Amino acid sequence: xxxxxxxxxxxxxxxxxxxxxxxxxxxxxxxxxxxxxxxxxxxxxxxxxxxxxxxxxxxxxxxxxxxxxxxxxxxxxxxxxxxxxxxxxxxxxxxxxxxxxxxxxxxxxxxxxxxxxxxxxxxxxxxxxxxxxxxxxxxxxxxxxxxxxxxxxxxxxxxxxxxxxxxxxxxxxxxxxxxxxxxxxxxxxxxxxxxxxxxxxxxxxxxxxxxxxxxxxxxxxxxxxxxxxxxxxxxxxxxxxxxxxxxxxxxxxxxx
Numbered sequence: 073x074x075x076x077x078x079x080x081x082x083x084x085x086x087x088x089x090x091x092x093x094x095x096x097x098x099x100x101x102x103x104x105x106x107x108x109x110x111x112x113x114x115x116x117x118x119x120x121x122x123x124x125x126x127x128x129x130x131x132x133x134x135x136x137x138x139x140x141x142x143x144x145x146x147x148x149x150x151x152x153x154x155x156x157x158x159x160x161x162x163x164x165x166x167x168x169x170x171x172x173x174x175x176x177x178x179x180x181x182x183x184x185x186x187x188x189x190x191x192x193x194x195x196x197x198x199x200x201x202x203x204x205x206x207x208x209x210x211x212x213x214x215x216x217x218x219x220x221x222x223x224x225x226x227x228x229x230x231x232x233x234x235x236x237x238x239x240x241x242x243x244x245x246x247x248x249x250x251x252x253x254x255x256x257x258x259x260x261x262x263x264x265x266x267x268x269x270x271x272x273x274x275x276x277x278x279x280x281x282x283x284x285x286x287x288x289x290x291x292x293x294x295x296x297x298x299x300x301x302x303x304x305x306x307x308x309x310x311x312x313x314x315x316x317x318x319x320x321x322x323x324x325x326x327x328x
Contacts, residue, residue, distance in 0.1 A: 079309050080107065080304065080305070080309075080310050081107060081108050081308065081309075082104055082107040082109040082164070082304075082308060083107075086110045086111075086161065086162050087101075087109040087110070087111045087162065087164035087165075087307065088112040088114065088151075088152075088165050088166065088203070089114065089168055090166065090169035091114070091115055091142075091170060092111075092113035092121065092124050093115030093116065093119075093121045094120045094124075094268070094270075095266075095296060096168060096266060096300065097115070097124070097169065098120070098123070098127065098296075099299070099300040100168060100300045100303050100304075101113050101128055102127040102128060102300075103301070104164065104303075104304065105127070105131040106131045107308070108133070109133060109164065110133050111133060111134075111135055112136040112137075112154070112158065112159065113138065114169070116139065118137075118139055121139065122137070136159070138150075138151045138154050138155065142191050143190045143195070148194075149202060151199065152198075153202070156203070156206065160206075162203045162207075163213055163214065164215075164307045165199060165203050165213075166218070166303060167199060167216070167240075169191060170191060170218060170236075171187065172230070173187070173232055173233065174233070184232060185232045188233060189232070189235070189236050189239075191236075192236035192240060193239045196217055196240060196243065197243060200215055207256050208251065211254055211255045212256070213251070213254075213256040214256070214311075215244075215247060215256065216260075216303055216306050216307060217240050217258075217259070218299070219237045219244075219262045219318060220233070220237040221262050221263065221325055222234045223237025223238040223239075223240060223318070224241070224262055224326055225326050240260060241260050241262070241318045244259060245258075245316045248316030252316070257306070257314060257315040259311075260317070260319070261302055261319050261321060262320045263299050263320075263321045264293065264322035264325050265281075266293065266295065266296055266299060267294065271293070288322070288323040288324060288325045289327065291323075293323075298321065299321060302319065302321055
């Protein structure tokens with residue numbers, strides 16, 4: 073195997089990907105499997121999880137399917153326990169699961185606020201708390217959070233979502249500071265609009281998508297595989313000196 077291939081290989085690694093029943097999470101799980109990792113996939117939609125599991129096993133990798141509600145306190149802890157029981161330890165944690173409740177600040181309900189923080193911010197902490205001790209013992213690990221450009225710049229109607237993603241970006245940095253001495257890299261990926269089936273449905277209308285596209289210098293939205301490619305890089309040995317970063321994958325949206 074060529075040296076550059078080895079640097080991007082996940083052969084022998086064990087990964088967990090949340091929100092893996094569809095969209096970006098499914099793409100990430102499949103790509104990590106193609107790179108050599110066994111994968112525990114977490115989500116609420118069993119039918120979607122089954123489809124993702126088929127992609128992982130088609131790559132010849134072990135797949136553990138975990139149905140869990142990450143909006144609860146027990147859900148992330150049960151998911152982590154199941155992965156540890158199966159794999160012994162988890163080398164790569166990808167916190168991809170997230171929700172968005174779009175509303176003005178005055179129109180944001182307490183229930184929507186609390187649910188958003190629970191899924192987008194509390195669940196990544198609980199999963200990391202459960203899995204980081206094993207990474208510390210083996211002196212290696214990768215924690216990758218799927219954040220958003222809305223965690224870096226303000227977007228109307230995204231108050232609760234932006235607060236959760238901004239908090240996730242800072243949580244990433246604290247994890248990098250505390251766990252860096254144990255050779256654990258922690259980074260956040262901050263995409264613009266990604267054309268998952270849901271994304272295409274929401275943003276495909278020119279009346280809605282046009283104004284956003286006009287703010288992106290590349291004049292296009294992203295594809296799920298483009299986010300998955302960045303996650304693979306951050307999960308691989310090729311990124312071992314990168315930690316505590318919020319990496320924007322936004323076509324230049326935040327550059328202007």
